[in-house]
Amino acid sequence: MSELAITVIGHDRPGxxxxxxxxxxxxxxxxxxxTMTRLRGHFAMxxxxxxxxxxxxEAALEPLAAGGQLLATVREVRPETGAASAGEPHLMSVHGADRLGIVAAVTRVLAEAGANITDLTxxxxxxLYVLIAEVDLPPGSAEAVSARLDEVAARLDVDVTLRPAETDLL
Incomplete structure (x- = not known):
C-alpha cells in the first residue's frame, strides 16, 4: 500500500x-x-x-486527462508521523480592497512567529479581497501575533481579525 498525493486541475465541469x-x-x-475548490472557472483538487x-x-487517471481538459499528477508521499500540533488553533480573516502583497505580508507575520497555516483560502x-486562514499559533503568542498583524493591516489598509478557533468545529 502506498500513500499518494494527487492533484487534479482543469476547466470546471460537473462530474x-x-x-x-x-x-x-x-x-x-x-x-x-x-481539498477541492473552484477557482475562477477552474476546478482544483x-x-x-x-x-x-x-x-x-496515474494510468487510471490518464483517461480523465485525455484531450487536455484535466491535468492530474500523482506522487508518493511518506505517511504522516509524530504527534498532532502543539499549537493553539486560531482563525484569521483579512478583508479589504485588493492590492498587491496582502498574502505575503500577513503570512510573513505568521511565519516569523513560528505559526503553521493549516488552511488558507x-x-x-x-x-473586495477576502482571506480566511486556519492557523496553529505557538502557545502564548496570540497577543504578540495579533499586534503585528494590526501593524501590517494599518500599512495595507485592510481589516485583520485573529481569534481562537472553536476546536470542536475544526
Whole structure:
C-alpha cells in the first residue's frame, strides 16, 4: 500500500469529483484527506489516498486527462508521523480592497512567529479581497501575533481579525 498525493486541475465541469473518486475506488485506493475548490472557472483538487503504487493510479487517471481538459499528477508521499500540533488553533480573516502583497505580508507575520497555516483560502469579490486562514499559533503568542498583524493591516489598509478557533468545529 502506498500513500499518494494527487492533484487534479482543469476547466470546471460537473462530474470531475465523481470521475476521480470512481477511478480511485476501482483501484482500491482509499481517499483520506482532500481539498477541492473552484477557482475562477477552474476546478482544483488535492488529495491524499492510500492504495496501489503511483504508476497504477496515474494510468487510471490518464483517461480523465485525455484531450487536455484535466491535468492530474500523482506522487508518493511518506505517511504522516509524530504527534498532532502543539499549537493553539486560531482563525484569521483579512478583508479589504485588493492590492498587491496582502498574502505575503500577513503570512510573513505568521511565519516569523513560528505559526503553521493549516488552511488558507482567498477570494476576490469585485473590489473586495477576502482571506480566511486556519492557523496553529505557538502557545502564548496570540497577543504578540495579533499586534503585528494590526501593524501590517494599518500599512495595507485592510481589516485583520485573529481569534481562537472553536476546536470542536475544526
Amino acid at each position: 470531475i469529483v465523481a470521475d476521480v473518486a470512481e477511478a480511485l475506488a476501482k483501484l482500491g485506493a482509499n481517499l483520506t484527506d482532500s 488535492t488529495l491524499i489516498c492510500n492504495g496501489p503504487a503511483a504508476p497504477e493510479v 482567498t477570494r476576490l469579490a469585485g473590489p
